[in-house]
Amino acid sequence: MAMLPIAGNVIEAQPKLSIDMGIGFYEPTLVGFDQNETVQFPTKSIFNRNMLLNWGIYYEFFNNARIGYNSFLSYEIGKNILLINSEAVFRRSLSYRIFPIETFFRWRPNIELNFTLAPIWGRARIEMDTTPGDKTDDWNYFITSFGGSANPVSDMGATDAMVSDWIGYSSLLGFRYYVNTRLGVDVKAGFMNNQYKASEWRIQRQKVTGPELKIDDLPIFSIKIIYGLR
């Protein structure tokens, strides 16, 4: 019975769909990369450590509430990473996939204050292009079987990735300024807590230990442009 007023409002409420794009900032400590003495990873900078690319989609399901999906992505790429047999291309991404429930109210006709609680499904991915010698032999053997010259391929690359998933949660307070009734600028600040474990990585269905990353207990700040589709 207590849910009846909510159900009534859901039916009557005008559905509103909005998309957003922007950037976020945070300060993780990626110990496994920055203090790695064996492999020289790319030099850390604000772009590959502190900046997050952010996009999202929200649906207003109640008078003062939205649900949606938001993704914060940290990305890093490096070439000529010296390994035993290869000078590899290295790509690393940390993706914080957030499923927010956001409530809000209009303080002024064009100013909104919003409150977000969100579970996080995070994923880290390390991808490398290496040049294993035995792969070249296998391809040469295979291609030569069709005829033509012997050993046509001298260098082959292979791309493999190691992946780790974790869960977390986030809480954010936001301020939104509407430029017009469809378009707005949204600024948010808050924190996220990620239950990342270095021992829970996997590559080709095998469990391995990945880099030590300190991504729990992180303050986060974001700024984005919102566009109301309907």
Next chain:
Amino acid sequence: MKQIISSILILGTILAKDENRKEYNPCNHPLLRLAESKGLKAVPLKDIIKLRKLIKDCEESGGEDQIKRLYENDWKRDYKKAKSMASWTSTHAMVVVVSFGYYFAGRVLATKPGSSS
């Protein structure tokens, strides 16, 4: 004879166009009516460019007040709908504020293990 017939046809076409022009009023277009009654966000995305053109045409044909009212009502509609928090949303907002406050107060006030001595 040919000249008379073609003159009549041309004259007829011109008059018909004038008549159409007299009947066309951008301020009465169904899209504009929809925006007025249900709000600008109720207009489908595919019709937005058309709506902008209609708004411009309407303003040019003396409907500035109507368009001004359209925008004002849209702001008012959104504001009225969202100016106070409904039902459970205020509880949710309080939970967020408390967790936010607790987290940042903890960052400022909490001591790290071993740092008290």
